[in-house]
Amino acid sequence: MDLADTVIERVRVERLDENVAGPWEAGDSRFAVVVEARGVAGAFAPVDELPAALVATRLGQSALRHPVVDHKGLLRRLLDELGPHAAGLGRWAVGALDCAVWDLHGRLADLPVAALLSDRPARLVPVYASWLSLDLSSASAAESVKATVGEGFAFTKWALRDAEASEVALLAERAAAWAGQSVAVDALGTWGHLRTTEVAPLLTPEAVRWVEDPLAWTDRAAYAQLREQAEGLRVAFGERLAHVEDTRALLEHCRPEAFTFDAVWCGGIAEARDWLGVAHDVTVPVHLHGRAFLPAVHLAAAFPQMAGAVEYQVVWEPRRQRVLRGTLQPDGGYVPLPDRPGLGIEVRL
Template sequence: MGLADAVIERVRVEHLDESVAGPWERGDSRFAVLVEAGGVTGAFAPVDELPAALIATRLGQSALRHPVADHRGLLHRLLAELGPHAAGLGRWAVGAMDCAVWDLHGRLADLPVAALLSDRPARQVPVYASWLSLDLAAASAADSVKATADEGFAFTKWALRDAEAREIALLAERAAEWAGQSMAVDALGTWGHLRTMEVSPLLVPETVRWIEDPLPRTDQTAYTQLLSRAAGLRVAFGERLSHVEDARALLENCRPEAFTFDAVWCGGITEARGWLGAAHEARVPVHLHGRAFLPAVHLAAAFPDAAGAVEYQVVWEPRRQRALHGTLRPNGGHVALPDRPGLGMEVHR
């Protein structure tokens, strides 16, 4: 069977083997999505329980007999199955399916996904480090920040929440000093308008590159109002968005310092290409969210002019990759694009 004739014959969801990847801890993703055609299996893992269940009960059946290489057509079919208001969990499930099919396409074509997306993908992709569970007020924080920065990442990102404005500014200044460079701050949606406006004048670009997700919702009206009141505020957002129309409006009207959408949560690699194009047109830098690390690496390799350093979650990403052969780890602030077909992963089964 040639690639042009290949259609999706089977979709399965499997529980990952705890004897290989375990023991499981709270928050671990425990499922793999498997898609078959012509005796070849594509995969995406790890996937959380709820999107995996949606694939097993609805989306997998909708994908059967669809041509493997028709990614745009499959995306439309899956979104139609979910209805006009598909967002959140639905987009996440569609994105996981989309990535599994891209992996299958690459295996059938004997090419990495990045080489399907671009004739000349980059061989090395820059990454930045995020460690959002580290308490910057802890006695050991300085050593942790220094050790992370010394690994050569493009920059680092740390969480700051549950503190008064002056304490946030002081901790940010200390973290930048420990890292030896400006760093990004992730507010994790906890600050709100008042706290953000209190903190904004206390931060300088030499210390903080951006404040990510200061507001609980990524809403155009809310961010427009915030930015009109906090002159010079450098914000980043994107991972909470589900629709490209919302993304375009925010990029055009709010002009973030960085667009940080997730390659799976937005609907998958197929949809992410459009989001990269929208950001490129708006001249907004993209730093892809690290939850979907492997797809993000392939996208950044295929479109280096549109996507900058990818987020590497130094605590969570090694845990996610325990269930995979061929793990992808940074070296000197970069990761090498896998040269194996598809996404370059093999699931322990």
Template sequence: MDPADAVIDRVQVERLDESVAGPWKAGDSRFAVVVEAGEVNGVFAPVDELPAALVATRLGQSALRHPVADHTGLLRRLLAELGPHAAGLGRWAVGALDCAVWDLHGRLADLPVAALLSDRPAPRVPVYASWLSLDLAAESAAESVKATAGEGFAFTKWALRGAEAAEMMLLAERAAKWAGDSVAVDALGAWGHLRTMEVAPLLTPETVRWVEDPLARTDRTAYTHLHEQAKGLRIAFGERLSHVDDARALLEHCRPEAFTFDAVWCGGITEARGWLGAAHDVGVPVHLHGRAFLPAVHLAAAFPDAAGAVEYQVVWEPRRQQALCGTLQPDGGHVALPDRPGLGMEVRR
């Protein structure tokens, strides 16, 4: 079937079979979004229950009979269907459906998604490692950081939460020493303005390459204020944003060290292209969030001038890949772009 002639015949949500994709643990995503044209299926998995339910009960119906290759038109239709509820969970659901349609398009065209996005996608994509559940104050932390950094990742990222400012500085310095390089720090939205102002003068570029999400909300006013007051602090944000206009305004006014949005949470591969362009226009490096690792790899391969190293979540990503036949594992700080059609990985169903 020619992709130009194909329309979406069916959209369904399937619960993944625990006997082949499990065993499940708390927090695991357990659903797949399946899109069909003729006798060809496109699939995106794993997906959490709430966005999967929104696809099953509302968005899937809106996608029926839409041309498979008209990704921009489908995105507009889905966002219009959600109306004022398009932020947050709505964007996540749209993103999951969008990725399934891209997988379908690639299978129909017999091309990887990255090759649909670009004439010359990169064969390999750099990745960085994040391990946000590791307690840097634990006795075993030194070995864990050294072992992770020793695998050749572009760099590493670690979480710093509720410690006092001086202790956070010490932990960051230790992590950088163990890693043998500066590290990224994720504040998980928990620092707030005052704590960030306390910590900012204590962190040097030689130790910390950026502090990600120091504020609970990615708000233009709050981050502009922080940018003006905490001069020299390298900040990253992006995964908590829902609209490209908000993203563009923040990028222009705050000029973060890195833009770390998620390729599914933002609304999918189609929407992500605009976000990459917005960051590229103002010269802000993009390091795609690792929750949607497979779509992020295709985007980074298609647009290597706009997207740098992709986040590889060393604890969670191997668990998510249990839902896939085969694995997409980093090797020497890079991951190979799948060369099979679509997203390139079969889902265990």
């Protein structure tokens, strides 16, 4: 099928059926973005209410009659529509719509999205486990860490929110000992400069792979300053980019241990592909954020030389996948690339 002249004919937002996905709980995303052309529908889900509403009320109309295969052009068009509001929530909404269009493109071309991005995508994608709701000071923490590590993930990540520096260091060392390998630590934006500089000399590289998001915002000046103040501390960031900076300058000046941006929150697959290239050029490893797990798997499969293990959120991802007809679950530290067209798993509409 020649898709050059195929344009987006309809964009809609669907509320997902609670009777199909099971009873909703706090934090569940309840919407799908659906895009149609030539009698074929592409979809991305689950999507939160606010970005879904932005697609329904504004962005969907802007996407109509745009060529399905022109992903970069669509990205520019949608960002221009948002203007100065093309950050945070706006980028999230753009990314959700972008992923639905990629799904549509793949279905029309009868190819997985990864095969649209690369001639020879990898069949298996490595994943790492994150369990950010586990209290590492609880009596069951050691058993939970050991059991998670036993599933063969590339490595694991655990949350250490705002606490005294000595307690943070102690829990990080314990987690590494239980895991039998270095662990990643996620501060969830709660530490700030002072706490991070206090913790930095207490963490050993043998125990801690990186500290993710110690600062509330991903600001180039703030992370460059932190690099000087906490010399030797391995940091990771990316998911908290609330506005679009010059990605190359951000990475070059701040030199994170890992760039952990989200394939939807950054603006979608089209934008994420460029961010992967920039990170590769400046030799910063990428470990894609797990909120947009399915798009991240396609990107990592298409560009295995640019993207390392993808985050698998062991508590939240199975809940998100309830809205899909099928699951994408790790086995021995890898997930298989879906071989069906588009993103490869149907949304329960």
